[in-house]
Amino acid sequence: MRNDDTDEQIEASSRLRKGIYVLPNLFTLAALFCGFYAIVMAMGNQYEASALGVFFAMVLDSLDGRVARMTNTQTAFGAQMDSLADMVSFGAAPALIVYEWVLRDLGRWGWFAAFVYCACAALRLARFNVNTSVVDKRFFQGLPSPAAAALMMGFIWLVTVLGLVKTDFVWVAFALCLYAGLTMVSNVPFYSFKDFQMRKSVPFAVIVSIALVIAVINIHPPIVLFSLFLIYGTSGYAVYAWRRFKGIPTSVISTSTDEPEEMGLH
Numbered sequence: 001m002r003n004d005d006t007d008e009q010i011e012a013s014s015r016l017r018k019g020i021y022v023l024p025n026l027f028t029l030a031a032l033f034c035g036f037y038a039i040v041m042a043m044g045n046q047y048e049a050s051a052l053g054v055f056f057a058m059v060l061d062s063l064d065g066r067v068a069r070m071t072n073t074q075t076a077f078g079a080q081m082d083s084l085a086d087m088v089s090f091g092a093a094p095a096l097i098v099y100e101w102v103l104r105d106l107g108r109w110g111w112f113a114a115f116v117y118c119a120c121a122a123l124r125l126a127r128f129n130v131n132t133s134v135v136d137k138r139f140f141q142g143l144p145s146p147a148a149a150a151l152m153m154g155f156i157w158l159v160t161v162l163g164l165v166k167t168d169f170v171w172v173a174f175a176l177c178l179y180a181g182l183t184m185v186s187n188v189p190f191y192s193f194k195d196f197q198m199r200k201s202v203p204f205a206v207i208v209s210i211a212l213v214i215a216v217i218n219i220h221p222p223i224v225l226f227s228l229f230l231i232y233g234t235s236g237y238a239v240y241a242w243r244r245f246k247g248i249p250t251s252v253i254s255t256s257t258d259e260p261e262e263m264g265l266h
Helices: 002-015 022-043 047-070 076-101 108-131 145-161 166-184 204-219 221-246
Strands: 139-141 189-191
Touching (some): 022 047, 076 145, 076 166, 108 139, 108 145
């Protein structure tokens, strides 16, 4: 049993080598740029562009780890770089954008909510790093930071595109900011979609369903995307309640007694 554990540790360390590879880190840097771009756009009161910047960062963030695994270029440097980029794009950027957008009008309460979100994003990323080897891969422990950022940016994008008066939604933004932040550091399980393998064959109906989803999003992207992330952002509590009702353990932490290894975000 001990030899098996040693072999797994050697295999894991060989996968996460030291070094720097251009391709996966190029995606990470691009995601970091999108987060920085979103902040700059918010400073110029261009909030629709800010929201789109964060959404583009989400897409790029979902690709860098997959590219690294597909090209066998996973490194310790890349894992740390990815985590730091996520903190900017999905932690600091959404907090600063929502503060500049409407929370500034609440004075100290405004920066309180924005800081809670930013701090919770940092805590969530740190916890993810140290718990990555003991968490059930099918679920995230708490709301993932990209989804939390999408929930915030989707709301801002929707209000901006519809031409609504943003000051009418100041307390909604305040509550949403606190909800997203505190849910990130909760123990509520959110489905991770990691058991969906792109390389495996799928029924034809799955491809048709994906095409339908893309078509529906194209009808009105702000409304559809915000609705989708709102559903996902509350789905964890539904899963938690269902598991409690069925008597299934609600914690997604495995029963391992070993100290989790700090292997990085990916």
